[in-house]
Amino acid sequence: MKKIVIALDGYSSCGKSTTAKLVAAALGYAYIDTGAMYRAVTLYFLEHHVSLTNPKEIREALNNIEIEFHYNPKTNRNEVFLNGLNVEDEIRKMYISNQVSEVSVVVEVRRAMVAQQQKMGRKRGVVMDGRDIGTAVFPDAEVKIFMTADVDTRAKRRQVELLEKKQLVNLDEIRENLLKRDLIDSTRAESPLRRAEDAALLDTSHMTIDEQVDFVLERVTSALIKNEEKAVKQD
Numbered sequence: 001m002k003k004i005v006i007a008l009d010g011y012s013s014c015g016k017s018t019t020a021k022l023v024a025a026a027l028g029y030a031y032i033d034t035g036a037m038y039r040a041v042t043l044y045f046l047e048h049h050v051s052l053t054n055p056k057e058i059r060e061a062l063n064n065i066e067i068e069f070h071y072n073p074k075t076n077r078n079e080v081f082l083n084g085l086n087v088e089d090e091i092r093k094m095y096i097s098n099q100v101s102e103v104s105v106v107v108e109v110r111r112a113m114v115a116q117q118q119k120m121g122r123k124r125g126v127v128m129d130g131r132d133i134g135t136a137v138f139p140d141a142e143v144k145i146f147m148t149a150d151v152d153t154r155a156k157r158r159q160v161e162l163l164e165k166k167q168l169v170n171l172d173e174i175r176e177n178l179l180k181r182d183l184i185d186s187t188r189a190e191s192p193l194r195r196a197e198d199a200a201l202l203d204t205s206h207m208t209i210d211e212q213v214d215f216v217l218e219r220v221t222s223a224l225i226k227n228e229e230k231a232v233k234q235d
C-alpha cells in the first residue's frame with residue numbers, strides 16, 4: 001500500500017506529540033517531532049551565544065548543527081540528538097521553552113529545518129507534528145489535522161508532563177509561556193502557525209487520547225482508500 005504523510009499542526013501543548021506517536025505506532029510509520037528540532041537549535045544557540053540579529057553567525061552555527069532522531073527501546077521513544085549527544089531531556093526544560101519561539105522566527109533557521117524535514121519525509125510513511133507541516137513542509141500531505149484546546153487545559157497537561165520529568169513549574173508561568181509562544185508562532189512572517197484550508201480541526205479540550213487517535217486514524221483510513229482507488233484508476 002502506498003504510504004502517506006500525516007501532518008499534525010497546532011498550538012503548544014494540545015496533545016500533538018502524544019497523538020502523533022500513537023498514530024505512527026498504529027501504522028508502523030516514523031514519527032518526527034519537528035518542535036524538538038527547533039528546541040535543539042535553541043539549545044545550541046544558547047550554549048554558543050549565537051546572536052539572533054547576526055545572519056553570518058546564524059549561518060555558521062547552522063552549518064555546525066546536526067540533528068538526528070534515534071529510537072530508544074528502554075523509553076520506547078524517538079530521542080533527539082544534537083551533534084551526537086542525547087539532548088532529549090535538556091530541550092524540554094523551561095529555559096528552552098522560553099527562548100524557542102524567538103529562535104524559530106529566524107528565517108535562516110526555518111529554511112534549514114524545513115529542508116531537513118522535507119528530506120526526512122521524502123519517502124512518505126511519516127507522521128510529523130509541528131506548526132507549519134501542512135502549510136509549508138508538506139502542503140501535499142494526504143492527511144492534515146489542526147489541533148487546538150483551551151489554554152487552561154493545555155497548561156494543566158503541560159504541568160503534569162513537567163512533573164513527570166521532576167520539574168516543578170508554576171501553572172501561571174506555564175500558561176504565560178504557552179500564550180506567548182502561540183502569539184509569536186502565529187504572527188511571524190515566515191511560515192506562521194495557521195490552519196491549512198484543507199486541515200480538519202481537532203479541539204482536544206474535552207477528548208481522551210484514544211478519541212484523538214481515533215479521529216486521526218479515521219482520516220488516515222479514508223486517505224489510504226482514496227489513494228488505492230486512484231492507483232487502480234491509473235492501472
Ligand code: DC
Pocket residue numbers: 012013034035036038039100101104129130131132133181185
Ligand atoms: O512542539 P513544541 O512545543 O516542542 O515546539 C517548540 C517551538 O518550536 C514552538 O513554540 C514553535 C517552534 N516550532 C516551529 O516554529 N515550527 C514547527 N514546525 C515546530 C515547532
